[in-house]
Amino acid sequence: MTIRLVYRFGCLLLGWLRLPARSSAAKDAEILVLRHQLAVLQRTSPKPAFTPGDRAVLAALLRLLSKRHHSALKLLVTPRTVLRWHARLVAKKWTYPHRGPGRPAKPEALRALVLRLARENDTWGYRRIHGELLNLGWKVAASTVWEILQRAGVDPAPQRADRSWAKFLTAQAQGILAVDVFHVDTVILRRLFFLFFIEHGSRRVHIASITRNVTAAWATQQARNLMMSMNDAHTAGIRYLIHDNAGYFNQGFDAVFTAVGARVVPILPGVPRMNAIAERWVGSCRREATDRILITGKRHLRLVIDQYADHHNEHRPHQSLGQRSPDNAGSPEPPVVDGPSRVIRRDRLGGLIHEYAQVA
Known part of the structure; x- marks a missing residue:
């Protein structure tokens, strides 16, 4: 112990003697x-x-x-x-920042527009918004719209498709015409019915008439009115007519279409998916229009249905048409938008339905 202390003190002394030299x-x-x-x-x-x-x-x-x-x-x-x-x-210090791998960031204007469409239209899914963007000139993928909504905390609606009938309807769509009767209860609990036809190929909707009592004679007359409003080339292209087994779709109603060479295909009992295109339009019309308005009477219902049918035919995009509307399916594609642009909104049914257009 003594030797260790002497060694320590010696080291400290030598270190102290070296300090003046530094x-x-x-x-x-x-x-x-x-x-x-x-x-x-x-x-x-x-x-x-x-x-x-x-x-x-x-x-x-x-x-x-x-x-x-x-x-x-x-x-x-x-x-x-x-x-x-x-x-x-x-x-x-001398390392310069570089851009990492991956796709470039989405334009802020696109993000803002996607969220605006989702905010103003709570029933639209990401594919519905994607179709609206294509009509506005934004060349983006549906997955991009899904990613923007997901990151913003907005739930993208799932894609619903009927796989069992999809292939048949796609192959035969140009020659298929479907018909169905849609009922709406007014504010005073009176039930009104209207007949509509929808073309599978173009998704164009034809509204017939509205009545309180559906009869076979009334339905047959509406079928004759439809055939007279079409030209010969259009009627000759009808190969199949799909309808349910209601009593007012009788032999006289079917004869209007068999006279032009169409084949009538009644759906099986309890299988509404055999008339999926018409049922889908009924669901869309209810969700976007009739279930959100108190119908006061026959004239009011006619106004609402005509406005929604015009929106459906002139503006609403459809996946089967490449996200184009029935009236614009054969028209040139809109110009591509590369940056921020002005988008205006047109309201239908008092602002219940919104339509968007690109301002030049």
Whole structure:
């Protein structure tokens, strides 16, 4: 024990005798280094850790000391570690930022427009919004619309498709005409019925008439009115007529279409999906129009149905038509939008339905 103490005191004495030979700047730098290390050791964390600021300070102070003093200085890290810190700082200074891999960011104008359409139309899914964007000139994928809605916390509606009848209806769509009767209850609980036809190929809807009592004679007359409103080429293209087994679709009604060479296909009992296109239009009309308005009477219902049918034929995009409307299916595609542009809104049914158009 005595020998160890004498050795320690001897080392301290030799170190004290060497101090006058050193410059004051070197001694000050060594004092700062030791103080900074002491501050690191006094931190409350279980294991002392050097932050980027600590590394920068130690690397700068040790640059003031000569290499022969590094070995005599008591450091928590080795000189090689300090040099590595300094090299890392130099590399970071001269490293220029670069764009990472992946697709470029979506334009902010596109994000804002997608969220606007979703906010103003709560029944629209991402594919419905995608079709509206294509009509406005935005060339984006449906997955891009889905991603924007998902990141904004908006639930994209799932795609619903009838797989069992999809192939048949796609192959035969140009020659299929479907018919159905749609009922609406007025505000005074009177039930009104109207007959409509829908073409599978073009998705065009034809509204017939409205009545309180559906009879076979009334339905047959509406079929004759439809055939007279079409030209010969149009009627000759009808190959199939789909309807349910209601009593008013009798032989006289079918004879109007068999006279032009069409084949009548009644759906099976309890299988409404065999007339899926007509049923889908009924559902869309209810969700977007009739279920959101109190119908007061026959004239009011006619106004609402005509407005919705015009919206359906002139503006509403359809997946089967490449997200085009029935009236615009054969027209040239709208110009491509590359940046921010002005989009105006036109309201139907008092603002219940919104239509958007690109301003030149």
